[in-house]
Amino acid sequence: DTGVSQDPRHKITKRGQNVTFRCDPISEHNRLYWYRQTLGQGPEFLTYFQNEAQLEKSRLLSDRFSAERPKGSFSTLEIQRTEQGDSAMYLCASSLRNRDLNFRRVGETQYFGPGTRLLVL
Amino acid sequence: DQQVKQNSPSLSVQEGRISILNCDYTNSMFDYFLWYKKYPAEGPTFLISISSIKDKNEDGRFTVFLNKSAKHLSLHIVPSQPGDSAVYFCAARRTTDSWGKLQFGAGTQVVVTP
Numbered sequence: 001d002t003g004v005s006q007d008p009r010h011k012i013t014k015r016g017q018n019v020t021f022r023c024d025p026i027s028e029h030n031r032l033y034w035y036r037q038t039l040g041q042g043p044e045f046l047t048y049f050q051n052e053a054q055l056e057k058s059r060l061l062s063d064r065f066s067a068e069r070p071k072g073s074f075s076t077l078e079i080q081r082t083e084q085g086d087s088a089m090y091l092c093a094s095s096l097r098n099r100d101l102n103f104r105r106v107g108e109t110q111y112f113g114p115g116t117r118l119l120v121l
Numbered sequence: 122d123q124q125v126k127q128n129s130p131s132l133s134v135q136e137g138r139i140s141i142l143n144c145d146y147t148n149s150m151f152d153y154f155l156w157y158k159k160y161p162a163e164g165p166t167f168l169i170s171i172s173s174i175k176d177k178n179e180d181g182r183f184t185v186f187l188n189k190s191a192k193h194l195s196l197h198i199v200p201s202q203p204g205d206s207a208v209y210f211c212a213a214r215r216t217t218d219s220w221g222k223l224q225f226g227a228g229t230q231v232v233v234t235p
Binding site: 004006033035040041042043044045048056059091093109110111112113114115117 | 125130155157162163164165166167170210212222223224225226227228
């Protein structure tokens with residue numbers, strides 16, 4: 001399977017504990033995104049990496065959230081001191097930065113993993 | 122600030138008929154639009170996309186129409202099949218964004234009945 005993978009698929013934790021999720025993108029993709037989805041809503045953007053550089057993190061929900069992509073391959077999302085409001089589906093997506101022959105950006109398709117469902121008790 | 126809206130939370134259609142899903146957006150800077158399909162307990166699966174330089178894109182049973190002046194796009198599925206029962210998300214982005222953040226609508230639950 002060469003798609004985006006996420007681990008674990010489910011996580012139940014107690015309030016105040018730290019949790020870490022892993023995402024393995026499609027191998028040749030250089031862009032990686034984290035989203036959060038709550039019930040009845042579409043995915044909400046959290047942060048983005050191009051290779052190992054985290055180029056946008058202002059949408060991370062609080063300073064309890066952090067993400068890394070140390071070698072430009074897999075990424076981790078950590079939530080410290082979890083709260084019940086953190087319960088959600090956490091989705092990872094990857095894409096390939098793409099330009100046409102005139103070096104203009106062209107539309108990129110983001111491919112999503114299966115998500116990690118977090119429940120904070 | 123919900124810039125992408127799917128105003129129909131659900132749609133029921135008979136097998137073999139056409140499904141029409143609608144999506145409206147408010148940001149005129151969006152220039153690339155995508156539809157994703159999501160089954161329960163799975164991540165969204167890419168279906169079809171359209172650039173703002175086009176008004177129609179077709180892929181098999183799926184056709185997306187874009188009306189830029191109305192800031193409206195629609196997804197047509199014909200004929201609808203039972204396996205099409207899922208939640209469909211409309212998403213939009215500005216290609217000029219260096220980092221391609223997608224903004225999603227809240228989704229439309231499609232149920233295809235026999």
